[in-house]
Amino acid sequence: MSANVKKSKGGPDRHPLAPWMFLAPYLVYAAVFFAYPLLYAAWLAFHQTDGPQASVFVGLGNFKFVFTDPRFYKALTNTTIYAIASICIQLPISLGLAMLLNNSNSRMKGAFRLMIFSPNLVGQIFVGVMFAVIFTPHYGLFNKGLDALIGWGLEEQWLQNPDLLLPALIIISLWMYVGYNMIYFLAGLQSVDKQLIEAAQIDGANSWQTFIHITIPQIKPIAIFVVIMSTIGSYQLFDLPFALMKGQGFGPGDSALTIVGYLYDWGFNVGDLGTAAAIGWVLAVIIFTISIFQIKVTHAYDVD
Amino acid sequence: MHTVHWVLIVAAVIYVALRLIPGKGWKIAPAYLRVVLLCMAAFLTLTPFIWLICSAFKDKSIMMQYTFLPPVSDWFNGALNLDNFRHLINVKDISPQGPVSFWQYIVNSIFLSCTITSINIFLSSMAGYALAKYRFRGRNIIAFVMIGSMMFPAMLLLAPLFEMIYKFGWMDTYLALIVPSAITVFGIFLFRQAMVGVPNSLLESARVDGASEFRIYWEITLPLVRPITAAYCLITFLGTWNAFLQPQIFVQTQSKLPLPVVLNQYIGLYVQEYGIFLAGTLLAIIPPAILFFILQKEFVAGLTSGATKG
Secondary structure, eight states, rough: OOSSSSOOOOSSSOOHHHHHHHHHHHHHHHIIIIIIIHHHHHHHHEEEEEBTEEEOOTHHHHHHHHHHHHHHHHHHOOOOHHHHIIIIIHHHHHHHHHHHTTSSSSHHHHHHHHHHHHHGSHHHHHHHHHHHTTOTTSSOOOOOOOOHHSSSSSOOOOOTTTTHHHHHHHHHHHHHHHHHHHHHHHHHHSOOOHHHHHHHHHHHHHHHHHIIIIIIHHHHHHHHHHHHHHHHHHHHHOOOOOOOOHHTTTTTTGGGGGGGHHHHHHIIIIIIIHHHHHHHHHHHHHHHHHHHHHHHHHHHHOOO | OOOHHHHHHHHHHHHHHHHHHHTHHHHHHHHHHHHHHHHHHHHHHHHHHHHHHHHHOOGGGGTTOSSOOOOOGGGGIBBBBHHHHHHHHHSSSTTTTOOOOOHHHHHHHHHHHHHHHHHHHHHHHHHHHHHHOOTTTHHHHHHHHHHHTTOOOOOHHHHHHHHHHHTTTTTTTEEEEEGGGSOOOHHHHHHHHHHHSSSSHHHHHHHHHOOOHIIIIIIIIITTHHHHHHHHHHHHHHHHHHHOOHHHHHHHOGGOOOOOHHHHHHHTTSOOOOOHHHHHHHHHHHHHHHHHHHHHHHHHHHHHHHHHHH
């Protein structure tokens, strides 16, 4: 212990190396499992590999290949449709449920929150395993339920029909994640200033006007957070379609192929880690671009 | 007309009736609508679980016949039984290394989740403590690198990680799963946020009493952020319990596999007898469900603390 350390805010007699000791595991981890793989991924992306042994420099060859491969565009389209559906269908439902809960008394709030959140305990693989059966034609729970409700869909082959596979994925993710995003919206709504709402109501604002002019601006930070997290999560979708397709391929006509599925296929089915790393970088750039775009757009809205 | 329609019609009629009653009904109607909508959401959410539980106990001869359960009169004629669970536990999977029982996978999953969760809580909270309670040169740079690293998708690092694990000789060992998950930036930030609130005076007085820096962290600070520890414990446990991609890639020996990888195999293996893998799924979601019910309050607080405190 060095007693002559300058007495800063930290107080008496503390070792200058103490914070570094606490941080040491992270620093080692970040160097070995973040910085190195990141640089390695950059290196790999410019090489052709065949198994973990041989590699040849190919310049931009991997990227050229990815950008000319129709499967990449199929994966990109599928993932984008899924992401847009997540934001446009799932988040409004989450917000609606959060608002219903926010106005309820606390005991009811706790019980409903628990129930609606519960699918999040179940990993995507287990959900995929369950829903592979739930979407069975004629016998599946979903097919029967849909038939009972609107008289259609009993015999639909959700998982074999290329037009219905992506909608099925969206329906499943709705079941899984509505409760998750609802928790965030609820936290945001609980911090909305109640006096502002009362003041608006006294001024004669109806509930729609209150919602647009008071609630929305106040929950905007958390809404932006949810939108960005949801986009990032959507672009990394893999486990769910993989399990739904029973680990065999990516559905008829690649209709359940996602970008990560495409990466997995190249890296671990084909064994070409170079192309996989290139796809990984492309995915990183896509996620970066969209996140920055979302931040910019929402911020610009803030200024005016 | 199906029962579902009748329920919806009755609910709608009650709503209209409430709105028509002058005075009090006008006030009750929105509250009633709220409860009805929430009940519908809860019903849609829970139905797959109810279906899962029913299916796991149904005999395979009537699996397709009833959506949920057979009529009560058949319950004790063998229509409901434990055959699926018995099959799961008694029939061992064949692998080149010999037969493997289902218990083995449960043990593997519990071992992996508990090990990763405890190591991760320890290491992440230490780093969080350093960022929260020390002022030192380089702190901002480290925080900046951490935030930056959260922006890279994990998938980008997967291919290089595969090569590294191969070169380290960790293929087919648990080291390949445990070491890369030993610490998370998300955890560090969660602990930092919570530990900033621990009063400095408390730490100072411990220092004056001659406590070592590690003891101040371990015996004073960590117990004070118990709710966040509980929340993070559950988040990490759920993440590792449900992890699929890494074990699928790094582990080959059948007897070392965790549950998600095995159930993904079963779905291809038991194509005609899906009661078996549904029973397996039911068993696999029980441990995280128990942990969730114990820690649910802290969990919700922990999930949202990063988002609301900013």
